[in-house]
Amino acid sequence: MTVCSDLFRDILSRHIKPTDLRRELDNNKNTLLRALKIPDHKSLLFPLSGGQSLSAKDMDLTILYALLRNICGIPKHQNGWGNTPKIGDFSLAACIERIREQKNSIASHNNIGEIDDNRFHDTWKKLQNDIVNIESLLIGGDMYERRLNELLSCDFTPAKAIESVEEFKRLYDKMNEVQTQTKQYNAQKKARINVVVKRQDSIKRKLIGANASKKARICRLEKQQSSSTSDIKDQLKETEQHILYMVQGRLSGIEERIEGRLSANEQQIGGRLFGIEQHVHGSFSGIQQQLAGCFSGIQQLAGSFSGIQQQLAGFLPKIEEKIDDMKSRCFPLVLTSTIKVPGMFAIQHISVVSPDKVWVSNNTTLQQVDGTGHVIRTLDDKYKYNLYGGGHTVSVEGDLVFLARVGNRVHSRASGWRSTQFGIHKITSDGNTTTLLRTPELLPKCIHSSHSNGDLLIGLTSYSHPRGGQVMRCDSTGKKIGDIELDEEGRRLYRYPQYITENKINGDIVVSDEDKEAIVVVDRSGRHLFDYTGQPTDKRFDPCGVCTDLLGRILVSHRGTGDIWCASLLDEKGNFLTRLLSKQDNALTSLYVDDSYNIYVAYDEIIKVFR
Structure with a gap:
């Protein structure tokens, strides 16, 4: 459905x-x-x-x-x-x-x-x-x-249906086989773990028994010691009574005999205690060795389970490739109109005001045309428009905001003397032009006006090599709010941002980076979300124009394998959905989606409108 x-x-x-x-x-x-x-x-x-x-x-x-x-x-x-x-x-x-x-x-x-x-x-x-x-x-x-x-x-013939059914059945049987193997390994693992648990219980019982035996022996020794001491005391009493009737000379002999008997008893007790300690220590060392052998068996089971996971991972790409092939046959577009712009060769970018007012540009000229291609307005000669990429945008009020060189010769510490200075300018609907911001140290390449809050998103790069890019956010008057340059690990997000847009649903910032050969997406705060570098089957991915629709999906035009131009549709998380246009021999550099789901696509000097 x-x-x-x-x-x-x-x-x-x-x-x-x-x-x-x-x-x-x-x-x-x-x-x-x-x-x-x-x-x-x-x-x-x-x-x-x-x-x-x-x-x-x-x-x-x-x-x-x-x-x-x-x-x-x-x-x-x-x-x-x-x-x-x-x-x-x-x-x-x-x-x-x-x-x-x-x-x-x-x-x-x-x-x-x-x-x-x-x-x-x-x-x-x-x-x-x-x-x-x-x-x-x-x-x-x-x-x-x-x-x-x-x-x-x-076109899904019986032969293709049978072929697809057999292929999916083969994959299904293979997955069942792997699941069966997994269950067998899990059963074996569980059985071995049960054996280990039983051994641990047996060892625990032995330890408890050994401790009880040790305690009983100590109690017996204490009783024997107490009994021996009591006997000695009784003999001493008898001896004292006998001494009363003995002569003084025999007293010293009796004392020596008593001391000898006490010393012998102490040595006997000390020897028996030492023997008990040695026996207990030997028993505990043997139990430790048995436990170490059991844990080694558990580690071997973990290695077997890791091998099963690798087999499952090997089948998933084949299933994903089959799904991507089926997706690419859906969502056909229908051409509804064509706008030919005379003299505008190699159109680089489109900004739509309304169906009968469209701003178009190549690398030297910026013009507004109507739905028939008739030129309504051309950018004043005072402003030198010289950009490959998304150098202009239309605000929510319908005003044009664009990048252009203007002014006198200036000097920069980074790049020396340059003939003119880049700036960000705005043309209102009544024709008044104002300058919002100048960028003397960096080269602006693309710009987008947010339709949610009016902020301007500008993609910039350095004049020197190696390239180092960033995205600057300003308010609608040109006052700088902040820069987005590095990810959470300190790595540079951009090299050469050529086109930029904002997701209409969640505010994500979507950039087409020419040098990085990727679509780079961050959230509105600048946190890196993902890079899209094409499908696994694409041998080449050179992204150009990028925009989003009312459902938050991302549309990107790009050159692929064999210099074939395509237009691909992604979801807001960067997952490939389908090819909207493919096998286009002419350059397909820029596209735009309006609120009525009309898709404007630039082909050399022609703009084609699809639904």
Whole structure:
């Protein structure tokens, strides 16, 4: 139901701006919690950690239906929300309701996973009618109708189907085999661990027994010592009584005999204690050696499990490559108009004011043209426009902000004398031109005006080699806010930023870096998120123009293997989605997406508009 889900997201974005979505969800939290039945859906919209940013792309058709029904203010159909609409009711709510019911009958309430041809064509016709009705009521055009027809007529012959089924079956069987091996290894590992645990329990019992035996022997020694001492005392008493009747001369002999007997007893007791200590020490040393052998066996089991993980990692790239190949056959574009700009060879950049007002430039000229290619305005000769890349942008007010040389000959410590100085300038709709900022030490290469807060994002590079680039953020008046230059580990993020844009959904800064051969993306604070360097199958990736659409997806034009120009679509996290345009022999250097999903693409001296 991808087409239907995208259509619901489009309806949602037209009733609630993406930037206001989080606020509307929080304002209607109690209503939505009652409407949603699945806990995962509730936690997606209202995570425990608080109100994080959320995109419609994260939601499935069930969640989107709940939002359209409860918080978008769409009038209910004649039978009311949640009920089957009347036949002939083609209101927006009725069409949405019927799409939900078809989805439930096919996916949610179907236990066998398939439908027959008659029911398929009947369901397809109903979905097509409702989708066309919504598109004509709300959006205009026929983009979703074309996508439906493309899916219906997809060239998927029985031979290809059998081949794909066999390939996926082979991969599935291989994964089952690896899973079986994993279970066997886990069972063996568990059995060995059980053996080790039993040995540890046995050793523990032996230690407890040894300690008890040691304690009993010590008690016996203490009793023997106490008994010997008691006997000696009794003999001493008898001797004292006998001494009373003995002569004084025998007293010293008796004392010597007593001392001799005491010394012998002490030596006997000390020898027996030393023997006990030696025996206990020997037993404990043997137990330590047994434990060391058990831990060595556990480490060998960990090595075997690591080998299984490496086998699983070897199969994942093959599966991902098959998925990427299937994705590249979807989302066909349709040419709707062509704008030819006479004398404007090798167009480098496009900034759209409206469908009938477009700023275009090559490396020497900057002009505004209408929808037929007629020149409305040309940049004044006072400003020397000499840039390869995204050197101009249109603000949310419709004013042109551009980079150009102006002024007298100046001197820089970094690069010596230069004939003119680069600056950032603005042309208002009434033709007044002002200079916002000058950049004497660095070379500005690209600029973008944020439509969320009016800030200017400028990509700059050094005049000297090796190149060192950065992104500077200014407010709408040209006052500097800060620079983005290094990542968290102190490495340089940019070398030669040639095109720059801002993600309309989350504020991420997206830069096309010519020298780095990558799309570099950071968040609004400058924290590095990722670099996109093309697909694994691309032998070459030279990025040029870059922009984003209302859903936060990234569009990039680039030159690939064999000097073939392409336009690729990525999600906001840098994951490849599809090739929008490919196998283009002419240079495809710049592109732009307006709020109606029209895609403007520059080809030499022609601008083609797709939907």
